[in-house]
Amino acid sequence: MLERTLNGLTDCRKGHLVRMDRSGIAPGEDDGILQEMTRWPHEALAIGRWNGTPVAVVSEEGAHGWPAARDWLGLLPPSQFPLLSTALQVVTWAHDHRFCSRCATPMKRRSEEFAMECPNCHFRSYPRISPCIITLVTHGRQLLLARSPRFPAGRFSTLAGFIEAGESAEEAMRREVFEEVGLEIGRISYFKSQSWPFPHSFMMGFYAEAASRDIVIDGVEIEAADWFTVDNLPGLPPPYSISRALIDNFLRGTASTD
Numbered sequence: 001m002l003e004r005t006l007n008g009l010t011d012c013r014k015g016h017l018v019r020m021d022r023s024g025i026a027p028g029e030d031d032g033i034l035q036e037m038t039r040w041p042h043e044a045l046a047i048g049r050w051n052g053t054p055v056a057v058v059s060e061e062g063a064h065g066w067p068a069a070r071d072w073l074g075l076l077p078p079s080q081f082p083l084l085s086t087a088l089q090v091v092t093w094a095h096d097h098r099f100c101s102r103c104a105t106p107m108k109r110r111s112e113e114f115a116m117e118c119p120n121c122h123f124r125s126y127p128r129i130s131p132c133i134i135t136l137v138t139h140g141r142q143l144l145l146a147r148s149p150r151f152p153a154g155r156f157s158t159l160a161g162f163i164e165a166g167e168s169a170e171e172a173m174r175r176e177v178f179e180e181v182g183l184e185i186g187r188i189s190y191f192k193s194q195s196w197p198f199p200h201s202f203m204m205g206f207y208a209e210a211a212s213r214d215i216v217i218d219g220v221e222i223e224a225a226d227w228f229t230v231d232n233l234p235g236l237p238p239p240y241s242i243s244r245a246l247i248d249n250f251l252r253g254t255a256s257t258d
């Protein structure tokens, strides 16, 4: 388990380590990404404690041919997903906030929290988290799945989009579903959430009951969309995604009412 508290880690320079480079993450012990206890290099960033032991991440120069972060999603023990997600987002944040966005002075990491502070004007920046809604639209026993031009051939998925400034999650749901497939939705219910560190999305999963059935795709974000049932499913997203969890959970529900 990852505890994200940084209390007491200010002067800690030893513990577990996650090593990354521009293209991937180094294999560690136990089929995961956690390296044995080691002295941390100077540039390592503490991210918390793993089962009580301090853990840090380090971003290294060059390319070592390590598996890509996305590939690790299919390889990692699920217990290490929070470690992968936190390490990736902390490294991205440290890389993207090296200078103050107000006065351009080099930033300094605050030791007791995930924050960078400008020594000149005291502006602080925190890891960026971008909230998104992801939704399975349903109609009776049917589910609406769509494909983006970026998907592998044959794959369909749930609808998703970023929450805009000033919007609630519910407003984002209605806007995204209407923009992408032209449907009005009625009752919305919350499912669960998932951190998606590519580079810093936070996915909030919902079910939405369709209030209309005629699909009108936008042709840009979505190139095809249709209603499916358990008997005619297309290619689905991989098992570790919240999209797949939304679909599988819905199908279990329809099966149990047979």
Ligand SMILES: [Zn+2]
Binding pocket: 100, 101, 102, 103, 104, 105, 118, 119, 120, 121, 122, 123
């Ligand atoms: Zn500043």
